[in-house]
Amino acid sequence: MQTRFDLTQSDIPKNWYNLLTDFPEPVPPPLHPGTKQPVPPEALQAIFPDNLIQQEMSSERWVEIPEPVREIYALWRPTPLLRAVRLERALKSPAHIYYKYEGVSPAGSHKVNTSVPQAFFNKEAGTKRLATETGAGQWGSSLGMACKLFGLECNVYMVKVSYQHKPYRRMLMHTWGATVHASPSDQTQFGRKLLAEDPHCPGSLGIAISEAIEDTVTHPNTKYSLGSVLNHVCLHQTVIGEETIKQMEMAGEEPDVIFGCCGGGSNFAGLTFPFIRKKIKEGKKYRIVGVEPSACPSLTKGELKYDFGDTAETTPLMMMYTLGHQFMPPAIHAGGLRYHGMSPMVSHALKLGLIEAEAYHQTKVFEAATLFAQSEGIVPAPESAHAIAAVVDEAIKAREHGQKKVLLFNLSGHGLLDLSAYETYLTGKLTDV
Numbered sequence: 001m002q003t004r005f006d007l008t009q010s011d012i013p014k015n016w017y018n019l020l021t022d023f024p025e026p027v028p029p030p031l032h033p034g035t036k037q038p039v040p041p042e043a044l045q046a047i048f049p050d051n052l053i054q055q056e057m058s059s060e061r062w063v064e065i066p067e068p069v070r071e072i073y074a075l076w077r078p079t080p081l082l083r084a085v086r087l088e089r090a091l092k093s094p095a096h097i098y099y100k101y102e103g104v105s106p107a108g109s110h111k112v113n114t115s116v117p118q119a120f121f122n123k124e125a126g127t128k129r130l131a132t133e134t135g136a137g138q139w140g141s142s143l144g145m146a147c148k149l150f151g152l153e154c155n156v157y158m159v160k161v162s163y164q165h166k167p168y169r170r171m172l173m174h175t176w177g178a179t180v181h182a183s184p185s186d187q188t189q190f191g192r193k194l195l196a197e198d199p200h201c202p203g204s205l206g207i208a209i210s211e212a213i214e215d216t217v218t219h220p221n222t223k224y225s226l227g228s229v230l231n232h233v234c235l236h237q238t239v240i241g242e243e244t245i246k247q248m249e250m251a252g253e254e255p256d257v258i259f260g261c262c263g264g265g266s267n268f269a270g271l272t273f274p275f276i277r278k279k280i281k282e283g284k285k286y287r288i289v290g291v292e293p294s295a296c297p298s299l300t301k302g303e304l305k306y307d308f309g310d311t312a313e314t315t316p317l318m319m320m321y322t323l324g325h326q327f328m329p330p331a332i333h334a335g336g337l338r339y340h341g342m343s344p345m346v347s348h349a350l351k352l353g354l355i356e357a358e359a360y361h362q363t364k365v366f367e368a369a370t371l372f373a374q375s376e377g378i379v380p381a382p383e384s385a386h387a388i389a390a391v392v393d394e395a396i397k398a399r400e401h402g403q404k405k406v407l408l409f410n411l412s413g414h415g416l417l418d419l420s421a422y423e424t425y426l427t428g429k430l431t432d433v
Ligand SMILES: *Cc1c(COP(=O)(O)O)cnc(C)c1O
Pocket: 108, 109, 110, 111, 138, 139, 227, 228, 229, 261, 262, 263, 264, 265, 266, 267, 268, 336, 337, 381, 383, 384, 412, 413, 414
């Protein structure tokens, strides 16, 4: 039986897909916090280059992927689509379970799908140096690799607790030539102020974002880069779904239900936006489900409203499902899903009923992750395992109702740098918050 569906280099998509152009009603624009008026493109020029600002607000359905970006994508794309037959058997389910595997990239996750074009467009625009923040280091390492490949400097503010306790992605960033500061740092006025108040401040993503933005506006030829949430990031990730549509055709099946884990929403957007296009344009009836941690439930428990993207209130206001920009997510092991808000595009899709959302506790997530590793071999990232937990439940439901459902999910990354979280689970020390 064929269980792996591979495309060739020439099948790497030539365009990214922009769902903004197909929503039945427009996504509410970002607002200036003072005037409450839509933010004009010029207002973003201090932190982003013009070409990416254009993509953020683009009204083109298809955005061409530059050849130098496609050539770097070819280092790991097209990624495989696999059928999880051993997981199906382990669950004794008649469901067919397919997964798109983004963990084959050099950084081990989907994030390089956007770090590479972001570095490319910055280089084109004359940027010499990028500043960014990172929590556990997935985004910082992805941007570090992309910057090195295009000859840009990369300056990363890494949340101090992770800097100290999660050394491997920091080492990866160093290997790719990035400069990494434990945040709060002595590099910025904001960081120095916090250190003066409390030299042992553990840091947070909100603080690191504020430092990266301050770094950007106080250094020449420097721009800021973000790894999720924004429209242009979701746009870049659509290569995942465009490839998957072709691969599901190779498999001769159509998904009934499509799952992706949701932190800021980018890997979910990447897989599902091309399928949402088919829902809108071709009347397809897919159920599309975003899966988030119960400990940080913006889609299932948040409120849809205008809110800041960061704790220090420096960003424009975005219309999104949010737990409030002051929300401090508990220290769950899926570090990449600890964000108070959700991508405005993903939020809009939920509001319009194009997608649904579910939340899972981390013990259930690690139970599903371990079952997946023991049946399919791949050790999933704790973030991706949220999607697996939902797939497992759906496959069990299919068994109980005797339905041959076709399930599809995005395996956004591998968990080989998250083994300490697995150890916590395997030694019975994991708790739900
Ligand atoms: C960062 C990360 C996520 C969460 O980010 P999204 O923008 O929601 O995709 C999910 N999976 C992995 C492997 C990650 O590194």
